[in-house]
Amino acid sequence: MFVLELAGASKRYDQRWALRGVDLALEPGSALGLLGPNGAGKTTALRLLLGFSQPSEGSVRLQGLAPADPASRIGVAYLPERLTLPSRMTVRSFLEHHAALAGLRGSERDEDVAAVLETTQLSGRAADRIGALSKGLTQRVGFAQAFLARPRLLLLDEPTSGLDPIGVRDARDWILAARSRGCAVLVSSHLLSEVERTCDQIAIIDEGRVAASGSLDELLREGESLEDAFVRLVRS
């Protein structure tokens, strides 16, 4: 069973097609990078997967279920591109809130919150209000909530946005660590290097359609960088 699957999925907003007949699937433990220029339809694909939008055509399954079914999102974590966190909450209370929504209780919840704070190097800022954090630290809080309850599937939309180079490297390490625990990952990004280093499958989306998909070896010609391949595939 695929952890996520889009079959002929299309989405139209008024007269504009944001996605057109997209087929994507991800097996458990795999990592798929969604690459594409701005406005290509990457975020729309994530919205369909999470049930935020209904496909105009085609079907979407998350863990074998329709996204409207809340059971499809058990063990799924999401980090949106436009991260809005409650500025008046402290980092710890925000994480405890999300841990409760993820089904954790009591000491299990406390331990998990402490673990993700440690992982994302936020232990020293746990009592700070989110509104007082820099953009980079806020993004770390976003990652911390995504790692709560040991997810089976991570959906990350432009995850390194707002992070400094050290943060970018940390984020990459966290994603790879999650993968090593068997977590499947879908990363939407326009940063080719990040996707190249964290994913084994790549799909290039352009103007709402999948321009190419496959492993890096399948997509790259000899001596070609991912950037070159990306430009070639998008322009063609």
Add this chain to the structure above:
Amino acid sequence: MRPGAFTVFRVLAAEAFRDSMRRRIVPAVVFVSLLSLLAVDSCTSCAGSTDIVQNGEALALNEVAGWSGMVIYTLLSLWTMLLAGLLGSDHLAETISDGSANLVLARPVRRSEFALARLAGSLGVSYAMGALILTGTAYLLHLRHGVSLGAAAWAGVACAAGALVVAALAMSLSLLLPRLATVLTVLALVGAVVILNSLRLFGADLEGLGYVVQELAPPLCTSVVVALGAWIAPVELSEDPLQLGLKLAAWVIASVGVLLAVFRRQELGS
């Protein structure tokens, strides 16, 4: 494992209530409520042997107190309902526009749980404020003029149900209209219903659209006034309390149903 529906609702409603308490309008509302209570205290303080003369006929103060108490209590109830509408007019829509709903709804949380929790959180503030001023008003009137507390309790229930209807409809509208348009629409609709309810209570013969709206709209004003009927005994109101109660209950169910239906179809983050 998906947490239980009650746990999800409790966690989300608590956060929604805290969100609601942080609104800039809340300190102003608390101030106005306390001011209202002081005004009620002042207005009801002339207890005792004072008489009022109307058209040359002396009226016992307690007879007048029932009528004036009803007017005050009803106005404060309507203020509570209006506040519920104002708070509800962006308590859900804002989470969609700023994207904060997305993080929650990416968890195994039903949209209905989220919407109901936001409704409960927003109503919590209106109910707390309503409980303060209505209980205070009823207590002062009871202490000084002996009006029935039981009638006040029933009117409080009617007010709570009316506030729920107004808040749920305001929330539903806010998913379809911009904030200002939502607020103006809520004000206009509540105002129209209150005017029609009042005309009916004064015995006016309504016709055409006015009659239809009066018959079908939630009895926001009428239900509170009729519940307070004991305060103006022996005068009897023509409205049937049971029928009004059923109508209000139907509106509670319908307004919450509309909210859930509209939010279920809502596109998030588009």
